[in-house]
Amino acid sequence: MMSRFRHLISIEELSKGDVEYILSKADEFEDIAKKSFSDILKGKLLGNLFFEPSTRTRMSFETAMKRLGGEVINLNTAEISSIAKGETLADTIRVVSGYVDTIVIRHPKEGSAKLAAEFSEVPVINGGDGAGQHPTQTLLDLYTIWKEGDINDIRIALVGDLKYSRTVHSLIKALSLFNAEIYLVSPEALRLPIQFREELGNNVVEVDSLEDIIGEINVIYVTRIQKERFPDLDEYHRVAGSYRITRKMLENGEENLIVMHPLPRVDEISPEVDATAHAMYFKQAFYGVPVRMAILSEVMGYG
Amino acid sequence: MDLVIENGKVVIPGVGVVQANIGIENGKIVEIARITGNADQKVDAGGKYVIPGVIDPHIHLGIFAPFEKECEFETKSALAGGVTTVGCFYGGPDSYKEVFDQVVKTAESYIYTDIFFHLVIGTDQQIEEMEQYARDLGVTSFKFYMCGIPGIIEPVNDGFLLKAFRKIADMGYPAIGCVHAENAALVDLALEELRKAKENGTLEDWAESHPNYAEEEAVTRISFIAGLAGARLYVVHLSTKEGVMAAEMAKSKYDNIFVETTSPYLSITKFDDIGLMGLMVPPFRENESVEALWDCVRRGIIDSFGTDNVSMTREVKNAEQGMWNTMPGYPFLGTHLPVLLHEGFHRRNIELTALVEKATRDPARIFGLYPNKGTIAVGSDADLVIVDLDKERKVNHEELHSYSDFSLLDGRILKGWPVMTIKSGEIAVEDNQVLVKKGNGKYLRRNLRE
Numbered sequence: 001m002m003s004r005f006r007h008l009i010s011i012e013e014l015s016k017g018d019v020e021y022i023l024s025k026a027d028e029f030e031d032i033a034k035k036s037f038s039d040i041l042k043g044k045l046l047g048n049l050f051f052e053p054s055t056r057t058r059m060s061f062e063t064a065m066k067r068l069g070g071e072v073i074n075l076n077t078a079e080i081s082s083i084a085k086g087e088t089l090a091d092t093i094r095v096v097s098g099y100v101d102t103i104v105i106r107h108p109k110e111g112s113a114k115l116a117a118e119f120s121e122v123p124v125i126n127g128g129d130g131a132g133q134h135p136t137q138t139l140l141d142l143y144t145i146w147k148e149g150d151i152n153d154i155r156i157a158l159v160g161d162l163k164y165s166r167t168v169h170s171l172i173k174a175l176s177l178f179n180a181e182i183y184l185v186s187p188e189a190l191r192l193p194i195q196f197r198e199e200l201g202n203n204v205v206e207v208d209s210l211e212d213i214i215g216e217i218n219v220i221y222v223t224r225i226q227k228e229r230f231p232d233l234d235e236y237h238r239v240a241g242s243y244r245i246t247r248k249m250l251e252n253g254e255e256n257l258i259v260m261h262p263l264p265r266v267d268e269i270s271p272e273v274d275a276t277a278h279a280m281y282f283k284q285a286f287y288g289v290p291v292r293m294a295i296l297s298e299v300m301g302y303g
Numbered sequence: 304m305d306l307v308i309e310n311g312k313v314v315i316p317g318v319g320v321v322q323a324n325i326g327i328e329n330g331k332i333v334e335i336a337r338i339t340g341n342a343d344q345k346v347d348a349g350g351k352y353v354i355p356g357v358i359d360p361h362i363h364l365g366i367f368a369p370f371e372k373e374c375e376f377e378t379k380s381a382l383a384g385g386v387t388t389v390g391c392f393y394g395g396p397d398s399y400k401e402v403f404d405q406v407v408k409t410a411e412s413y414i415y416t417d418i419f420f421h422l423v424i425g426t427d428q429q430i431e432e433m434e435q436y437a438r439d440l441g442v443t444s445f446k447f448y449m450c451g452i453p454g455i456i457e458p459v460n461d462g463f464l465l466k467a468f469r470k471i472a473d474m475g476y477p478a479i480g481c482v483h484a485e486n487a488a489l490v491d492l493a494l495e496e497l498r499k500a501k502e503n504g505t506l507e508d509w510a511e512s513h514p515n516y517a518e519e520e521a522v523t524r525i526s527f528i529a530g531l532a533g534a535r536l537y538v539v540h541l542s543t544k545e546g547v548m549a550a551e552m553a554k555s556k557y558d559n560i561f562v563e564t565t566s567p568y569l570s571i572t573k574f575d576d577i578g579l580m581g582l583m584v585p586p587f588r589e590n591e592s593v594e595a596l597w598d599c600v601r602r603g604i605i606d607s608f609g610t611d612n613v614s615m616t617r618e619v620k621n622a623e624q625g626m627w628n629t630m631p632g633y634p635f636l637g638t639h640l641p642v643l644l645h646e647g648f649h650r651r652n653i654e655l656t657a658l659v660e661k662a663t664r665d666p667a668r669i670f671g672l673y674p675n676k677g678t679i680a681v682g683s684d685a686d687l688v689i690v691d692l693d694k695e696r697k698v699n700h701e702e703l704h705s706y707s708d709f710s711l712l713d714g715r716i717l718k719g720w721p722v723m724t725i726k727s728g729e730i731a732v733e734d735n736q737v738l739v740k741k742g743n744g745k746y747l748r749r750n751l752r753e
Contacts, residue, residue, distance in 0.1 A: 025317060028315070028316065028678070028680070031315075031318075031335045031680050031681050032318060032321050032323065035323070035334070035337060036313075036321050036322065036323035036337055037321060037322060037323075037337075038315070038318050038319035039319050039321070040318070040319030040320075040656070068319070069319070302319070
């Protein structure tokens with residue numbers, strides 16, 4: 001079978017049809033993502049190249065590969081620093097792509113995944129490159145929305161750090177394929193960069209507070225507001241506190257309103273929300289497995 | 304749980320072969336896991352393959368024997384052969400609004416499998432009523448004959464087809480037009496010439512009556528018409544190399560074209576030693592077409608397998624009276640799955656999961672039955688077949704549960720047979736013994752997506 005795409009570097013490379021295809025593939029894999037194993041990637045080897053730590057992304061790729069019957073080799077940061085002493089990324093990729101059937105790369109520098117794809121003999125999946133792209137996160141976000149409701153014409157509020165969050169930036173691009181109405185809720189200093197707002201045109205509205213629109217929306221997507229973005233700690237606590245999702249706040253939302261978060265969370269979402277039906281972030285994290293199963297099977301030609 | 308199937312290699316469409324137990328409760332699959340909980344009943348699959356119940360989307364009931372009799376015997380044959388859902392073509396010149404409830408009621412009293420219907424559309428009134436058939440009767444697939452069968456079915460013209468396909472496009476998923484694609488005028492000419500040339504012909508001669516090019520042209524034309532209307536198209540029973548090549552071209556041009564061939568066309572040629580018992584429309588073809596069909600299965604051009612099961616007795620077939628007096632059709636449901644396994648998996652190395660997908664998930668998706676039917680997933684109907692890929696059995700029509708007194712495959716040894724059929728969570732067939740009663744199946748109503 002032919003693959004729809006060889007590498008997965010950025011979400012923009014995918015058509016709406018590709019995205020829908022991956023979502024429906026993931027749905028097929030979901031039942032076995034937790035309790036069983038398939039054999040379709042038996043005899044295949046995945047190389048996890050993580051140039052910066054990311055426990056969830058690495059583990060969920062590893063789980064996905066093993067659930068499909070394949071094997072995984074991990075090169076962690078310590079190993080990479082020793083094998084790559086003086087070696088360029090291009091050379092590392094050339095060498096590793098001789099060992100494995102597919103590479104997942106995570107790298108602090110934007111553009112690394114694209115570079116890797118140029119030098120790799122095997123498919124490359126971007127597991128996050130710096131401020132650049134994290135397409136598998138975007139696909140699992142879309143899958144969560146798709147599974148828990150209707151992805152078409154949704155009304156979604158993006159809350160928190162909209163300036164630096166690459167998760168939000170990728171998600172916005174992908175949501176525009178599905179005619180989403182997007183509300184932006186963020187501190188002044190962390191507003192969505194102007195180029196993204198322009199791309200979205202009329203389908204995006206900046207609002208001052210989540211409470212104003214809570215009754216209108218289907219999804220709240222929360223991101224972490226990081227301490228490092230603020231000059232002093234007091235300012236950080238003041239801002240972070242005012243964007244915190246509480247149980248009380250959700251009482252005014254629709255019954256099937258869902259709350260998402262790419263995790264890890266610090267205190268953007270109050271723990272009391274966890275027990276409500278609105279809390280979708282742990283399920284969202286689990287959905288990373290079937291979605292990555294779909295991506296792995298696709299790039300290795302078993303779609 | 305009511306039932307657990309243990310120790311099977313579970314073939315899940317799109318997912319591959321999974322080592323897992325399947326837990327069933329209230330007729331539905333509730334768990335797929337390495338370790339399952341307690342159950343009232345356990346089945347040890349003994350390391351054999353477990354596949355979703357097969358869907359044969361293309362059968363006919365009640366053509367040469369009473370409808371209720373064929374409902375009973377043909378779906379019993381189907382169930383024993385691992386087919387748990389059938390798609391039945393139903394036609395007539397009048398409106399279906401008044402009669403359909405009775406058809407469903409009769410079917411539900413006699414069938415062993417689940418059933419859905421495709422309604423034949425041949426009159427302007429029927430075109431006008433298509434949407435009501437979808438909304439009120441739960442029928443979202445419609446059948447059109449570009450080429451008729453003299454004395455039985457009248458063909459429709461291109462204007463009629465465009466008009467109908469526009470209606471189908473308006474209805475949206477899962478509405479679809481199923482088309483018998485042959486050029487009627489070219490077939491008429493071929494028949495006329497053959498009549499002059501052969502007072503009495505052979506099975507090989509009969510192939511001339513519906514030439515390969517008549518299928519090729521019609522596939523191209525109906526794809527164009529469906530594309531023009533923007534409607535979903537299902538081309539039934541392709542039989543020729545020329546036909547599937549035209550379908551491949553059409554698929555590269557238009558979305559939403561789906562292609563069916565039949566297990567008989569994948570296993571029998573016009574040179575086989577079956578005489579005029581093999582007379583059919585379209586006819587059996589040369590070896591090259593059979594191999595081209597398999598090649599298109601392998602390459603994903605063919606989406607679905609039917610049987611075009613039209614049962615009858617030898618007496619009704621009337622083959623002794625010569626080619627011009629022989630009735631088209633044969634029973635095939637009982638051998639559908641074994642033929643796919645023998646000819647596809649064993650003889651042509653078609654990957655098992657890919658073969659199973661086209662026998663289950665793909666027709667389920669095409670006709671709007673997925674994911675209740677056509678897969679093994681939590682929440683799906685527990686229709687499952689345990690298959691022994693190594694089991695060899697010589698075909699004997701007496702063991703196929705049909706009322707018919709022949710099988711085109713009588714005496715052939717096929718490798719790969721179902722050893723157990725589970726229907727709606729119940730063991731329905733074990734070692735070819737049917738354990739459930741008639742009326743076990745239900746009508747599958749389908750709905751348009753709003």
